[in-house]
Structures are given as C-alpha cells and as structure tokens.
Amino acid sequence: MARLRAAGPDEADAVQAVWESSNAEDDPASWSRGGWSVIGWATHTRVLEVDHRVVGVVAVRAEPAPDQAMPARVALDISTRQPRLAQKLVRGAVELIREAGGVRVxxxxxxxxxxxxTAARAAGFEPVRMVAHMLLPASAPTPQAGPVAGLHLRPIRPGEDRRVLAALNRNWAGTWNFVSIPYEMLKEDLEGQREGMLLGLDDADQIIATCHAVYAPSGQNPDGNPRAWISNLTVDPGHRERGIARFMLAAGIAHLRERGASSITLGVDANNPAPFRLYQSVGFQISTSTEA
Structure with missing residues (x-):
C-alpha cells in the first residue's frame, strides 16, 4: 500500500537520504548532498510511504516566480521506481502547490x-527550459582575466552576510525563475565555505559582484575528482558588460585550484546566452541537464 503523507519530525534523515540517492542516480553532476537540504529549500513536503518505509519525496517551494510558477521536485528510491509510484509523486506535487495557493507548477x-x-508527460507537463550542469575538466587551464578598473576583490567578512544577501537578490532579480534567496539558505551555503565567497566591490565599498567557489573534497565530481563548484556568480545590472563576470569566474576557479581542486562544476540556465557562452569560453562542457 503506497500513500503520500506529511513527514514526521523524526524523519528528516530518511527524507534527505532518499533525496540524495535519487539525485545521485539521476543527476550525478548536481551539487554534493543533493545540491541542498530538502528541509532548507522546501516550504511544503510530502513523503511517499510503502510498507512502512519512506521511498519517495515531494518538495515544493511556495514562492511564485515572475510568471507565477512555483517550483517542485520529486525523488524516488532506486529500488521502487515503478510507474504508479512516479505518477503518485508527480500528482502529489501538483496537489501540494494547489494547496499552497499556486496556479502554475x-x-x-x-x-x-x-x-x-514519463510521469510528467502523462500529467500534462511540457519542458520549456533547460538547466545545464557543466564541468570544467581537470586538464583545462585556469582562465586568465585582466583587472577591471574600479573593482576590488576580497572574501566575505564576518558580519557581512546580510549585505551579501541583499547584493545576491538585487543581482539575480529579473532572471528566469528567480525568487528571493532567504537568509537561512545563504547561511547554509556559507557553512564551512566562507573563504570561497568572493566579492567584487567598487571604490565606495559597495558589493557589485559575487562568486561562491565551494570546495568539498569529501565528495566527488562526476569525473571522480574532488567535489568543487562555482555558484552565485552575479554582477550588478548597472555594472555589466565590463568584463566583471569573467574576472570573478577566473578568480573563483583560481581559488578552487589553489585549495586543491582539479575539475569544477556549475549550473546555468542554458537558455540565457551570455553566461552560457562565458562558461563555454573558458572550457566548461555540459555534463548533464535538467528540464523545467
């Protein structure tokens, strides 16, 4: 008997374990530990129980993007991947977003x-966008970028988290599927990884660019090398087309390799040509992708 239900307070580890194993099978190029904590990302969750065991997860975030769509993700234990269970999870995602007041999934x-x-198509979903997970091979040289006039690079400082959060939300605003990053999510991202949060500042010490270079050698990249990735590469809208993005990317890659990284991964909206071309220009290649 399979049923969707709310997760119990003592089931967080079981939920995360299903999430991670499912993602590791389906998208080995995604971030380590499933990319993020289910509890940290989702506002609403359901678990799929079969024979008194958690085998599936539905996670949604009840924050509409500019087009009013709310994001949903599902995970299913590898040993229980049956069409009826997959369909139950997808239907559960739709129902959960409806309960949260959403109009699009x-x-x-x-x-x-x-x-x-297969389950998504049966439920009427159609892909409209592709998120590419890219890998910079260990053999690729560290890119070089000349200095940018008026730009100063340094890592985040203690007590500066909310300034960085404000810059991230300002820089990401208007991009596809953007919803505001909550403080709790940034706090989780920075845990043990503060030295890699690189900031680009103007002469007035205002944050105009960011790049988070994350090194987690206990995990592995898809090619078997130590886990390392770039995230939150952003530039203030008023300072774009000055070479800042390339400068910050080069700084992030150099930082990771100085710490021992070889290959490096990242994720990007493949339908956004500017960042996609930037990553390709320094040697990143598509490893896997996600449809949305």
Missing part, C-alpha cells in the same frame, strides 16, 4: 530521469 526533471519524465 514548474517541475524540475533531470534529463536522465526517465521515470520522472
């Missing part, structure tokens, strides 16, 4: 996850 589906794709 944006379901993120790894391109390798045929079990989700």
């Amino acid at each position: 944006r379901l993120f589906v790894p391109s390798r996850a045929e079990w989700t794709q």
Whole structure:
C-alpha cells in the first residue's frame, strides 16, 4: 500500500537520504548532498510511504516566480521506481502547490530521469527550459582575466552576510525563475565555505559582484575528482558588460585550484546566452541537464 503523507519530525534523515540517492542516480553532476537540504529549500513536503518505509519525496517551494510558477521536485528510491509510484509523486506535487495557493507548477526533471519524465508527460507537463550542469575538466587551464578598473576583490567578512544577501537578490532579480534567496539558505551555503565567497566591490565599498567557489573534497565530481563548484556568480545590472563576470569566474576557479581542486562544476540556465557562452569560453562542457 503506497500513500503520500506529511513527514514526521523524526524523519528528516530518511527524507534527505532518499533525496540524495535519487539525485545521485539521476543527476550525478548536481551539487554534493543533493545540491541542498530538502528541509532548507522546501516550504511544503510530502513523503511517499510503502510498507512502512519512506521511498519517495515531494518538495515544493511556495514562492511564485515572475510568471507565477512555483517550483517542485520529486525523488524516488532506486529500488521502487515503478510507474504508479512516479505518477503518485508527480500528482502529489501538483496537489501540494494547489494547496499552497499556486496556479502554475514548474517541475524540475533531470534529463536522465526517465521515470520522472514519463510521469510528467502523462500529467500534462511540457519542458520549456533547460538547466545545464557543466564541468570544467581537470586538464583545462585556469582562465586568465585582466583587472577591471574600479573593482576590488576580497572574501566575505564576518558580519557581512546580510549585505551579501541583499547584493545576491538585487543581482539575480529579473532572471528566469528567480525568487528571493532567504537568509537561512545563504547561511547554509556559507557553512564551512566562507573563504570561497568572493566579492567584487567598487571604490565606495559597495558589493557589485559575487562568486561562491565551494570546495568539498569529501565528495566527488562526476569525473571522480574532488567535489568543487562555482555558484552565485552575479554582477550588478548597472555594472555589466565590463568584463566583471569573467574576472570573478577566473578568480573563483583560481581559488578552487589553489585549495586543491582539479575539475569544477556549475549550473546555468542554458537558455540565457551570455553566461552560457562565458562558461563555454573558458572550457566548461555540459555534463548533464535538467528540464523545467
């Protein structure tokens, strides 16, 4: 007997374990530990129970993007990937977003996850965007970028988290599927990884660019090298087309390699040509992708 229900307070580890194993199978290029904590990201969750065991997860974030779509993700234990269970999870995502007052559902589906794709198509979903997970091979040289006039680089300082959060939300605003980053999510991202949060500041000490270079050698990149990735590469809208993004990217890659990284991963909206071309220009290649 399979049923969707709310997760119990003592089931956080079981939920995260299903999430991580499912993502590791479907999208090995995604961030370590499933990319993020389910509890930290989702505002609403349900678990799929079969024979008194948690085998599936539905996670949604009840924050509408500019097009009013709310994001949803599903995970299913590898040993229980049956069409009826996949369909139950996808239907559960739709119902959960409706309960949260949503009018549109944006379901993120790894391109390798045929079990989700089949269930999503049966429920009427159509892919409209691709998020590419890219890898810079260990053999690729560290890119070089000349200095940018009026730009000063340094890592985040103690007590500066909320300034950085404000800059991230300002710089990401207006991009596809953007919803404001909550403080709790940034706090989780920075845990043990503060030295890699690189900031670009103007002469007035205002944050105009960011790049988070994360090194987690206890994990592995898809090619087997130590886990390392770039995230939150952003530039203030008023300072774009000055070479700042390339400068920050080069700084992030150099930082990671100085710490021992070889290959490096990142995720990007493949339908946004400027960042996609930037990453390709320094040697990043598509490893896997997610449809949305």
